[in-house]
């Protein structure tokens with residue numbers, strides 16, 4: 266039996282190291298995880314949890330764990346049960362409070378059914394869910410609520426529209442003392458590279474190129490199409506541009522991991538890290554104190570239009586209504 270030490274602090278670099286270490290391990294019949302987590306954050310728990318689950322699927326080994334819960338946070342957030350150990354809350358069962366969203370997953374089949382029952386588009390079902398979640402996280406701050414709702418909707422919508430996954434995993438937290446909000450959204454579907462490569466007009470050669478391009482305005486797996494231009498929910502390649510730009514504009518950062526790469530975006534910097542993850546995991550962070558402008562989405566979408574006008578190729582889409590506005594106004 267081999268022991269595997271899970272990092273005490275689930276920072277993004279420790280999670281990537283864990284992903285690479287687990288990927289390189291030889292097949293054994295039995296593994297034992299050593300877990301002694303500190304006060305870790307939503308994205309770290311969601312991402313490390315998926316990395317550990319993916320290790321289980323690959324190895325089909327017997328897995329045990331020595332768990333020393335030194336803090337109650339991962340217990341309340343549903344972390345241990347999210348990786349199959351019977352300790353603490355279940356995903357979706359943790360107490361939603363006015364400053365955090367415990368780990369939860371949404372079954373896409375259930376969302377489909379709900380949309381049918383309500384005779385609405387699944388995008389509208391997702392928008393209602395995004396609204397419920399953002400109300401909890403934003404603690405009555407109206408503009409924060411809107412920007413979180415927009416971001417949650419766009420990233421969840423991407424899972425439905427592109428990932429071919431069966432679940433959307435979510436978690437989040439608002440630390441008022443740190444002036445920081447974090448949202449984590451993850452799926453274990455096909456990943457950005459495989460999806461974006463379907464657009465044959467783009468020349469996407471690897472995960473790094475795919476991650477970089479996916480954040481650019483007008484870049485989508487869908488090629489521009491005249492019939493789509495009146496469809497408010499048509500894919501126009503703006504969701505990730507808008508959400509990553511929101512984070513940058515509001516003093517935060519944007520992280521996305523898919524395949525063997527993670528991109529970290531802050532200000533005008535893009536940094537890439539090696540990792541190993543099947544699917545797409547996203548972390549949005551922003552500083553509520555920096556929200557002053559109620560028209561930030563319009564401003565960002567105008568910037569996006571300018572960028573595509575400059576590049577001016579037939580590959581780039583014009584923005585659709587949904588991925589550049591709240592849709593509720």
Ligand SMILES: Nc1ncnc2c1ncn2[C@@H]1O[C@H](COP(=O)(O)OP(=O)(O)OP(=O)(O)O)[C@@H](O)[C@H]1O
Pocket residue numbers: 419423424426427428429452454455456457458460461462479480484485486487498499500501502503504505506545585588
């Ligand atoms: N969860 C995901 N799984 C797989 N691929 C994804 C995922 N999210 C985004 N992508 C890929 O990245 C591309 C860009 O995403 P983005 O949200 O910016 O635009 P879009 O969804 O195509 O259009 P819009 O958001 O304007 O409706 C998508 O077209 C898709 O190829």
Ligand SMILES: [Mg+2]
Pocket residue numbers: 419422423500502503504505588
């Ligand atoms: Mg999108």
